[in-house]
Amino acid sequence: MARSTGKLGRRDPGPAREHLLKLRALGWTHPQIAAAAVVSRKVVEGLERGTTTYVLVESERAILSVPLVSRESRRGTDGTGTWRRYEALQWMGWPVAKIAAEVGVKPSTLSTMRARRGAVSHRVARAMAALYERWSATPGPSQCTATKARKRGYASPWAWDDETIDDPAAAPQGVGAEQVTGKDRYLDARAIGCTRQEAARLAGISLNTAKAIDWRLAGAG
Numbered sequence: 001m002a003r004s005t006g007k008l009g010r011r012d013p014g015p016a017r018e019h020l021l022k023l024r025a026l027g028w029t030h031p032q033i034a035a036a037a038v039v040s041r042k043v044v045e046g047l048e049r050g051t052t053t054y055v056l057v058e059s060e061r062a063i064l065s066v067p068l069v070s071r072e073s074r075r076g077t078d079g080t081g082t083w084r085r086y087e088a089l090q091w092m093g094w095p096v097a098k099i100a101a102e103v104g105v106k107p108s109t110l111s112t113m114r115a116r117r118g119a120v121s122h123r124v125a126r127a128m129a130a131l132y133e134r135w136s137a138t139p140g141p142s143q144c145t146a147t148k149a150r151k152r153g154y155a156s157p158w159a160w161d162d163e164t165i166d167d168p169a170a171a172p173q174g175v176g177a178e179q180v181t182g183k184d185r186y187l188d189a190r191a192i193g194c195t196r197q198e199a200a201r202l203a204g205i206s207l208n209t210a211k212a213i214d215w216r217l218a219g220a221g
Helices: 014-025 030-037 041-049 057-064 080-091 096-103 107-116 122-135 143-151 182-191 196-203 207-220
Strands: none
Touching: 014 030, 014 041, 014 057, 030 041, 030 057, 041 057, 080 096, 080 107, 080 122, 080 143, 096 107, 096 122, 143 182, 143 196, 182 196, 182 207, 196 207
């Protein structure tokens, strides 16, 4: 009981470990965390392994004070947001070759990195985020790319916001292979400038159904 209530200067290691793991996902190394918190590397390593049975109040406070921001290191940073942006840009019709050229890597390298779904370098993460800011609201030149992306269940840019796109625990809102309806796909396609015929084809619905959707929307307006 003394440990859980903080008596004797000891605390449950859970909160400090959770914070530490978030830092690790953002690219921080053990030495960087130890230096920022002014604690020993042994404390940091023990917390991550889960072998620490308690943490001193002062150490907990110091670790929790380290800001949750990306840190340049050999570890790179969590790739969740990078690959969500990558897929959303394809949903908009931007080919892999054009995305790779803007990010500064070969298309084959980008595809391999994405297949591994691991950490990415800070440079690639920043470049992809900057590209997404520029292109995510603009239809790309390849209808073929957009069609493939949507058939694969990739989420559109409208499925994410700034608070969720980098969060591994977040799910796309209104878009996903298991929850998208033909009407959803049709409306998404129309939103990026597709004609009724193009949008109906992408959504897998008949032209008559597309007309009915448009008429209902016009009536609602």
